[in-house]
Amino acid sequence: MPDFKLTTPVAFIIFNxxxxxxxxxxxxxxxxxTKLLVIADGARANKEGDVEKVAATRVIINRVDWDCEVxxxxxxxxxxxxxxxxxxxxxxxxxxxxxxxxxxxxxxxxTFFRFCEEMLTRYRDDARIGMISGDNFQFGLRLTDESYxxxxxxxxxxxxxxxxxxxxxxxxTMKNWTGxxxxxxxxxxxxxxxxxxxxxxIFEKTYKGKIIPWDYKxxxxxxxxxxxxxxxxxxxxxxxxxxxDATHTKGVSVLANMELQxxxxxxxxxxxxxxxxxxxxxxxxxxxxxxxxxxxxxxxINLIPKYxxx
Numbered sequence: 001m002p003d004f005k006l007t008t009p010v011a012f013i014i015f016n017x018x019x020x021x022x023x024x025x026x027x028x029x030x031x032x033x034t035k036l037l038v039i040a041d042g043a044r045a046n047k048e049g050d051v052e053k054v055a056a057t058r059v060i061i062n063r064v065d066w067d068c069e070v071x072x073x074x075x076x077x078x079x080x081x082x083x084x085x086x087x088x089x090x091x092x093x094x095x096x097x098x099x100x101x102x103x104x105x106x107x108x109x110x111t112f113f114r115f116c117e118e119m120l121t122r123y124r125d126d127a128r129i130g131m132i133s134g135d136n137f138q139f140g141l142r143l144t145d146e147s148y149x150x151x152x153x154x155x156x157x158x159x160x161x162x163x164x165x166x167x168x169x170x171x172x173t174m175k176n177w178t179g180x181x182x183x184x185x186x187x188x189x190x191x192x193x194x195x196x197x198x199x200x201x202i203f204e205k206t207y208k209g210k211i212i213p214w215d216y217k218x219x220x221x222x223x224x225x226x227x228x229x230x231x232x233x234x235x236x237x238x239x240x241x242x243x244x245d246a247t248h249t250k251g252v253s254v255l256a257n258m259e260l261q262x263x264x265x266x267x268x269x270x271x272x273x274x275x276x277x278x279x280x281x282x283x284x285x286x287x288x289x290x291x292x293x294x295x296x297x298x299x300x301i302n303l304i305p306k307y308x309x310x
Contacts, residue, residue: 008117008160009035009096013085014104016043016053018060020241021104025060028102031113032066037095039088042075057104071095082212086172093163098124105241106158108134111263112236116160118267119148119230128273130165130227134158134236137255137283142233143276147267151231152191152275153283154219158237169221172214176224177207189223191277195284228275234261255287 010033014021028036038061043050064070073091075084092099100116102108112134123129135155143149180186190196206216222229235258242256 004114006031006033006113006117008113008120009033009037009092009099010113011037011039011089011092011099011101012061012104013039013088013102014057014061015041015084016050016057017104017241018053018056020107021057021060023240024102024104024107025063027108027110029063029066030110033068033100033113035069035071035096036061036064037071037092037099038073039084039091040072040074041079041081041084042077044078080212082172082214082217085214086170086217089166089170093166096163098160098162100160101156102158103241105239106134107238107240107260108158109236109260109262111265112158114265115148115232115236115263115267120160120162122269123230124162127164128227130154130169130222130225130229131156131159131161132230134232136232136235136261137258137287138233138279141279141282143278144233144270145268146233146270147263148230148232149270149276149279150228150273151283152223152228152280153231153288154215154222154229155231156215156218157239165222165227169225169227170218171221172217174203174207174217174220177203177220180224191280192284198284198288228273231279232263234263236260236263 010028010031012025012028040054040058043054058074061070061072073088078084079087089101092101098120100113100120116132116134119132123132129150131154133151133155135157137155180189186196186200190199202211202216203220205211206213206220238258238260239255240257242253
């Protein structure tokens with residue numbers, strides 16, 4: 001991409017992982033954004049070594065050596081993932097009208113930045129689009145030769161959006177949740193019963209504060225307001241943060257350290273604008289949830305004696 005110059009601001013969310021932060025920062029440095037907004041949480045008082053790790057992570061930002069306005073929003077205390085990310089993005093979108101957003105464990109392919117910038121420009125005034133994602137979890141399956149598709153699922157391991165969408169759709173209190181339940185509108189919100197059961201459970205727990213991931217609230221806001229997401233037909237983000245020191249991505253997953261792929265330009269745009277039920281269903285079935293019905297069915301099948309045949 002020798003002729004591409006990134007003009008979209010980049011928001012970088014960091015905490016206490018200098019190893020992954022350094023790798024993601026190196027890719028940001030190659031893209032050379034003219035404005036970099038850095039969000040950082042404070043160290044946990046009861047976590048040994050956190051103060052040192054937080055300090056070591058923040059120092060990496062001092063390596064900006066290109067023409068770039070750097071703005072920082074560093075917390076002196078630990079706010080936690082939910083409050084720190086949401087308050088940080090509130091701050092970002094007070095300063096800029098649109099942004100490309102990366103967390104410290106989301107490693108982008110170099111073409112991710114150009115893809116986001118072109119999508120932000122193309123759909124800036126189209127309120128049907130809530131965000132642009134860099135993730136593709138279809139593992140090579142694509143239905144067309146187009147560069148991207150539309151989805152009802154909002155993946156945020158590397159993404160971009162606009163001030164108008166964030167300020168309108170993100171509500172940390174999820175005030176619309178109880179109204180949807182009381183009016184019996186949940187079936188209107190989801191495509192299948194399995195999806196409804198899964199996300200009803202997730203959103204109820206999120207609403208009551210039993211789980212506090214900021215991205216569920218963002219996903220809820222986008223869905224309630226009837227927006228869809230842009231998804232690339234190649235994977236532009238690799239989550240390099242899976243492990244015991246991760247906040248949410250602990251353990252082993254096929255979605256960890258996924259291979260990065262190049263987006264080819266000029267982009268080939270989809271015909272029409274509708275979420276792909278085929279790809280959304282495949283992603284939901286394979287990677288988001290397995291319904292209680294299917295889990296029970298699988299257990300019952302395992303209890304049935306298997307007879308050998310000659």
